[in-house]
Amino acid sequence: MVSTRAQTGETPRKTPHPGFVETPARRLSSDIADSRSTASDAGSKDMQMSVRGKKPPRSSDADGSTSSSPKTPGTVSRRGGDVGKKPKRRYTKSREIVCTHCQKPDSRVGNQIVFCDRCQTPWHQACHKPSIPEHVIEVETAEWLCANCLSQKQNPADGFNDPLEFGGTPGVCAIMTIFPILMYYLWIGATYYDGHLPWPARDQSLRDFAGQLASLAYEGAFPNLKAWTIYWGFMVFEVICYLYLPGITVHGKPLPHENGRRLAYYCSGSWSFYTNIVLAAALHFSGVFKLYTLLDEFGPIMSVAIISAIGISLVAYFSAQYREATIRMTGRPIYDFFMGAELNPRMFGLLDLKMFSEVRIPWYLLFFISSAAAARQYDQFGFVTGEIMFLVMAHFLYANACAKGEECITTTCQKNRFRQEERGTLVERRNIFQLPWQTVKNPNIITTKAGESILADGWCKSALLGESRSQKEADDVIDGYARKIHYTADMYFALSWALITGFSSPLPWFYPVFFFIMISHRAYRDIQKCEAKYGEAWEEYKRQVPYLFIPVSWEVLSSAEDETRN
Numbered sequence: 001m002v003s004t005r006a007q008t009g010e011t012p013r014k015t016p017h018p019g020f021v022e023t024p025a026r027r028l029s030s031d032i033a034d035s036r037s038t039a040s041d042a043g044s045k046d047m048q049m050s051v052r053g054k055k056p057p058r059s060s061d062a063d064g065s066t067s068s069s070p071k072t073p074g075t076v077s078r079r080g081g082d083v084g085k086k087p088k089r090r091y092t093k094s095r096e097i098v099c100t101h102c103q104k105p106d107s108r109v110g111n112q113i114v115f116c117d118r119c120q121t122p123w124h125q126a127c128h129k130p131s132i133p134e135h136v137i138e139v140e141t142a143e144w145l146c147a148n149c150l151s152q153k154q155n156p157a158d159g160f161n162d163p164l165e166f167g168g169t170p171g172v173c174a175i176m177t178i179f180p181i182l183m184y185y186l187w188i189g190a191t192y193y194d195g196h197l198p199w200p201a202r203d204q205s206l207r208d209f210a211g212q213l214a215s216l217a218y219e220g221a222f223p224n225l226k227a228w229t230i231y232w233g234f235m236v237f238e239v240i241c242y243l244y245l246p247g248i249t250v251h252g253k254p255l256p257h258e259n260g261r262r263l264a265y266y267c268s269g270s271w272s273f274y275t276n277i278v279l280a281a282a283l284h285f286s287g288v289f290k291l292y293t294l295l296d297e298f299g300p301i302m303s304v305a306i307i308s309a310i311g312i313s314l315v316a317y318f319s320a321q322y323r324e325a326t327i328r329m330t331g332r333p334i335y336d337f338f339m340g341a342e343l344n345p346r347m348f349g350l351l352d353l354k355m356f357s358e359v360r361i362p363w364y365l366l367f368f369i370s371s372a373a374a375a376r377q378y379d380q381f382g383f384v385t386g387e388i389m390f391l392v393m394a395h396f397l398y399a400n401a402c403a404k405g406e407e408c409i410t411t412t413c414q415k416n417r418f419r420q421e422e423r424g425t426l427v428e429r430r431n432i433f434q435l436p437w438q439t440v441k442n443p444n445i446i447t448t449k450a451g452e453s454i455l456a457d458g459w460c461k462s463a464l465l466g467e468s469r470s471q472k473e474a475d476d477v478i479d480g481y482a483r484k485i486h487y488t489a490d491m492y493f494a495l496s497w498a499l500i501t502g503f504s505s506p507l508p509w510f511y512p513v514f515f516f517i518m519i520s521h522r523a524y525r526d527i528q529k530c531e532a533k534y535g536e537a538w539e540e541y542k543r544q545v546p547y548l549f550i551p552v553s554w555e556v557l558s559s560a561e562d563e564t565r566n
Contacts, residue, residue, distance in 0.1 A: 006437070099124040112137060113127045116146040129324035132262055164335065165525065172338035180306050184217045187299055192216055195505035221299030223307060229299060231304045237279075238360045241272035250407040255343070263344055265355055270405030273399060276364055284375060292389060294369055313337070316353065327553050363399040369396045390500050398493060418556040420462055434543055448537040482547040484526075488521045491549075523548065 001016065002124060097113055097205055099123050107113040114124045114132050127134040136144045166172050200209040247268030251503045283289040294301065320342035326520050327343050329336050345353045370391045374384045392523050402409075446454040494512040501508040530538050 005232060010561050046500055058543060097122050098128050102127050111135070117143050125333055135261065135283060164330070164332075166338070169332050169335045172335055175339060183302060183306065184221065185213065187221065188216050191220060191299065195507055197506060217299075221303045223303040224300050227297050227300030227304045229241040230293070231301050231308065234365075235308075235361070238272065238276075238356070238364070242266070242268060242356055242360065243273040243350060244268075245275060247271060248407060252344075264350075265352060265407065267355075267406040269403035271359060273403035275363065276368075280368060282372070286317055291368065291372045291376070292379065294365075294372040295376060298369075312353070317341045320345065355406070355409060359399075359402040359406060363395075363402050367392075367399045367487055389488060392498060394493065436549050446537050446541050448534050453540050454534060454537055456565075480547055482551040483545050484519075484541070484548055485551065486524050487523060488549045491516060491519065553565055 097107075099113055100123055102124060104124075105113075107124075113124055114128075114136060115122050118282045123132065124135075128146065130147075132144065136142050166175060185198060189196055192198070198205060198209075198213060204212075243266070243513055245268040247266055247270075249264050249266050251264055252264040253262065255263065280291060284291040287343070314337075317337050317340075326336075326341045328339075330339065348352065370388070374388045374392050377384045379389055448454065491512070494515045496510045498512045
């Protein structure tokens with residue numbers, strides 16, 4: 001029996017060409033493979049070809065001139081490639097290529113060697129951290145960058161070189177230091193100063209005053225075992241509700257650093273919120289856990305929350321470092337810690353920390369704290385004041401809205417539903433918590449040069465525009481919208497929560513002042529990023545929707561004021 005050179009291991013290697021990477025790119029049909037193959041194995045249908053590498057060596061024609069090797073169907077090159085075809089993900093089964101990590105040439109289905117689109121470094125799917133998903137190989141237009149290229153931010157156009165925000169390292173240091181201290185300062189004012197700002201007494205030095213505040217914080221807000229039990233008991237219960245109560249699964253937007261993969265999000269906010277209310281009422285009226293215990297232990301619980309937040313942040317940061325799941329790192333550890341080392345941190349792939357922390361911890365607790373105030377008033381006086389009833393109602397409506405619209409948490413509700421409908425992932429929800437008018441039908445959109453779309457529409461316009469309206473009237477209505485009108489609604493809520501308390505104490509006004517500064521800064525950041533991303537399309541969007549927060553120009557306000565005076 002005659003053995004082939006491949007069987008005996010004597011197959012000669014090709015002459016190496018420095019700088020030229022030969023990788024397989026496309027599985028050819030059998031007729032093309034047979035027409036191009038000169039090997040003795042006529043049954044082979046896979047061929048090696050150059051993909052996105054350097055141009056092949058030029059061959060000399062008979063007349064002495066040089067020309068590139070003629071292209072044949074299926075050949076793909078870095079510049080242009082085969083006419084009408086897009087290059088497919090570069091992966092290889094060649095034993096001449098070894099993985100950068102394990103230095104092994106094995107390239108099997110499910111663990112093939114994939115090349116970085118930027119540095120052309122070969123990686124096994126399983127060797128790279130995070131692992132390279134299958135769709136990177138299956139989707140022809142998918143781009144994949146290794147973790148090193150992502151961390152080096154070699155291409156500013158990809159958005160990896162965003163300018164430092166919040167003042168860089170000094171700014172984030174100030175935020176992480178001042179805000180916890182500010183929380184204790186405000187709590188001391190509410191608890192020991194009858195709702196007024198703590199201030200040094202006459203002839204009291206600043207050093208003595210600071211020591212006094214520190215002593216009050218230590219005595220009244222020490223994180224005792226009861227506070228740890230309450231806070232983490234609540235946290236564990238919320239995790240159970242998040243994972244196991246009925247809900248829907250939606251998918252987020254494509255992630256560039258994961259080659260367009262869309263993460264799945266399980267949304268059980270509605271069931272979680274009402275389950276919390278039923279359980280809290282049962283614990284309160286049974287006497288097992290009086291709701292106003294949250295007020296009595298507010299200081300210690302606040303301390304536990306601050307410590308827990310710092311601890312979870314540290315675990316998330318170092319975990320991302322250990323798993324090599326970092327992204328957009330600047331090399332400034334403190335700044336990177338504040339901004340987050342991992343874009344989508346998840347525990348065991350199930351609990352999304354951002355989704356979990358967005359609604360369930362802050363807004364559920366806020367509603368229960370206002371409810372605790374109502375319970376304390378009723379227990380002491382036999383009635384609940386109108387101001388507290390208003391806050392309970394307002395906080396319930398806000399927490400309920402966040403819970404039932406949890407699947408739209410990444411952007412405003414209608415914008416997110418527009419994106420979901422555009423991608424074919426919209427889930428129509430029909431239950432007692434949902435209202436109609438959630439999705440804009442036949443919306444007005446602006447298309448960018450890159451083929452993306454900007455929503456320049458909303459359900460308010462749909463309600464205002466009837467079939468009888470002319471196009472001129474329609475354009476007028478379009479021009480009456482504000483780009484961040486949802487921020488205006490949030491600002492209204494914050495103001496109403498402070499106004500209902502009056503002006504005898506400055507403490508309730510901290511939140512609306514803070515919120516206005518924060519939301520204005522967020523809008524400024526959004527505008528900068530959108531201008532850079534969308535270019536001319538963003539200018540057209542601003543022309544159609546010229547107002548930012550309030551859909552009324554100063555000219556209209558001045559005219560109305562003049563008419564009032566007259």
